[in-house]
Amino acid sequence: MSNKARQQAIRDVEAYVPPAVSFIDSEAPGEVFGENVFNQVVMQKRLPKSVYKSVTATIEHGAMLDPAVADAVASAMKDWALEKGATHYAHVFYPLTGLTAEKHDSFFEPIGDGTALAEFAGKTLTQGEPDASSFPNGGLRNTFEARGYTGWDVTSPAYVLENPNGNTLCIPTVFVSMTGEALDHKTPLLRSQQAMGTHAERILTLFGHTDPEHVVSYCGPEQEYFLVDRHFFLARPDLLNAGRTLFGAKPPKGQEFDDHYFGAIPERVLGFMMDTERELFKLGIPAKTRHNEVAPGQFEIAPMFEKANLAADHQQLLMTTFKTIAKKHGMECLFHEKPFQGVNGSGKHVNFSLGNSQVGSVFVPGDTPHENAQFLVFCAGVIRAVHTYAGLLRASVASATNDHRLGANEAPPAIISIFLGDQLADVFEQIAKGPATSSKGKGKMVIGVDTLPVLPTDPGDRNRTSPFAFTGNRFEFRAPGSMQSVAGPMTTINTIMADSLDYMATYLEAAVAEGTDFDQAVQTLLTEIINEHGSVVFNGDGYADAWPIEAEKRGLANLKTTLDALPELITEPAMELFEKYKVFNHREMHSRYEIGLEQYTLTIGVEARLTLELGTTVVLPAAVRHQTELALNIGALKAAGVETDTSTLDVVSAPLAELRAALVVLKDALDDDGHHEALAEAEHARNALLPAMSAVRAAADTLEEIVADDLWALPTYQEMLFIL
């Protein structure tokens, strides 16, 4: 990279004209919703009645799919897709890299007379065999049985993805090994959904809902992201290859003014948002809110909540769409949890609830939650689950990239606790001592201006520092990282909820069978749970220094890094839990653990090599040139007999020496490859590579503030964050 890269990027950014976004009427977002989705409306029109009924039973009530219907669905799907201009179909799956994978095949098969016919049999729809042996499998596949199979997920509708080079029919699928073990994010989510539903229905039955509808989990993910001009992005090999800046001094003006948060959205970004929204609408993704986030260049989108499995697929599709459309607008969309050191990172808040169309969300408290026993039982279930399996929740969000964010006083700390809000906390405090007799009501906010309406205050108020918060009609898990799939956290939430609901249903069913008064049994159960698990409830400031100390006293774990969290997956109780609810067997748990370690090591390895390369080939030469110029200048001045201050030379020479030394240490750490076990390798990455990278960066960032601007090749934080 020449030292002109940055200057050229700045000129290119200045000259860049973003594409105009104008919507012709027929393409207004409202009109196009679901246009490219093979949804139930389309199916009802195109499928024979009996087939449609059978498919709907699977989608809505979780019934087993009748294999006989596949041919009929495949044929209708193919005709529909061809009409939409599709030439290929793809089984889309979600391997444990966290990305989305697709295997494309042509619809058209030669029929021997020189022509080709569009073929798409039920068999092709339901099962695929991608040659995908290089996806991480954590030992689940030996090379001789390296095949992985994809299987149609009827509950997530197929869609047509548009592309200037031809459209593709995309079919969401699970990805499993020959022996049926999960190699992806979707399979366990579906399994956990089933387990949670079964036990939630037992609770509803106890509360008098005869034959309750299938209970599902709903998820509404809030996605934070950064946009940077692509010219700058391309001039930053670290952003390009690692997704985050490995160098960069803090800008003179950071986010301290808070002037970006909810500020006016820049015109160019608005164009991008309108464009993405329209594309998401076509794909049936209910994108709803959009606003600026805390950091400059940071934004958020929150689609409306959907069934968790669908929300997870849509979330993945949203990320792909954002990436593609950002490019079209001359920008790069960054999903990394911490693209810029010292600037707020990005999360993906997982809002979730349980329910069905009969009862809505089971977490709706009503005006007097202390009288709403069913609501209290489900909430107690959450309290018990989060307390008992806090380590698993922490492990479900563990990654090298999210480590930069958790506990950095901008995202919840790594200590998993629950925020209940004033009203609910008060109700549970009463329950701890016996029956609850009152609920703090909604207050009224008096603004003091006669023309303004009196606003109700929300008893389920907000606390943004809690990793797990009750937010009025749902819970919000705030620890997930912006880059990760929501399927992982949702799988854990479903499974630990299945365990709590199972426990409570068993307790209550036994009490009823023994003739105990039901209300009395509920009361006793709630009191027992809050007394045993109430220590996980924390309504205070999660960023305060006192909290980790207090948390330790309460016996709550503080699993700071990924390597502290991942072993939670292979503890005996964790493996028993997932096995009991048929979400993961022991082999699958071990494979997830291994893959977690492997991904961690790979991520840090790439970053370390990039740090070494950029430090050596970009930062060091710039600093040396600067030093040489200064030295020549001082020499020339001395020769001319001009009095001169040589300390300016020391100012650059000292950090330059530090940089050189740090690069040697980093290189040695990278060359030290004597760690063969996955855990030892990961520990080496954490204990040797990360500190060595930090030392290189510290010296380089000092140099950035000293070296002549025209010699500095990397676009600065100032430029990347504030020019859009």
Ligand code: ADP
């Ligand atoms: P906030 O920023 O106040 O947390 P947002 O409006 O940004 O809220 O996002 C809230 C998210 O929660 C949205 O995705 C929304 O669809 C989702 N949500 C709302 N109600 C529920 C619910 N009952 N279950 C699951 N998710 C929900």
Ligand code: MG
């Ligand atoms: Mg939000």
